[in-house]
Amino acid sequence: MGRESLPFARDPGLWELLNTRWNPVSFEKELFGILPLLSGSLLVTLVATIIAVPLGVFSAIYIAEIARPAEREILKPFVELLAGLPSAVIGFFGLIVLAPLIKKRSICPPAKPQSPEPCGSR
Numbered sequence: 459m460g461r462e463s464l465p466f467a468r469d470p471g472l473w474e475l476l477n478t479r480w481n482p483v484s485f486e487k488e489l490f491g492i493l494p495l496l497s498g499s500l501l502v503t504l505v506a507t508i509i510a511v512p513l514g515v516f517s518a519i520y521i522a523e524i525a526r527p528a529e530r531e532i533l534k535p536f537v538e539l540l541a542g543l544p545s546a547v548i549g550f551f552g553l554i555v556l557a558p559l560i561k562k563r564s565i566c567p568p569a570k571p572q573s574p575e576p577c578g579s580r
Contacts, residue, residue, distance in 0.1 A: 466490075 477491025521533050 474490050475492050478493050479491045480494055517533075517537065521530055521537065525533060
């Protein structure tokens, strides 16, 4: 693997990986910058952590300390089932079910070419 990657290390060079553009199939010049990929991954991880940690901690506190025994009997197995699902399955569910619903409700229908009215007024 090292021998096969040596031509890339020489031309365009390893510093090219720090570029801000990713276009590996360009007809002019291939660009292999991974900074957009890294920054996007870090941003998504940060947002997910900001949402998931408080939700998980407060859910655990509620189930352990506040919920009545009848609520606890329902919520605890539900949370355990969610914890057992792989994140890829949950992501696939979001892709197949939630993404079309969000797209349908958030994008305006095509406007007439000469119509000056904004999307919210339809």
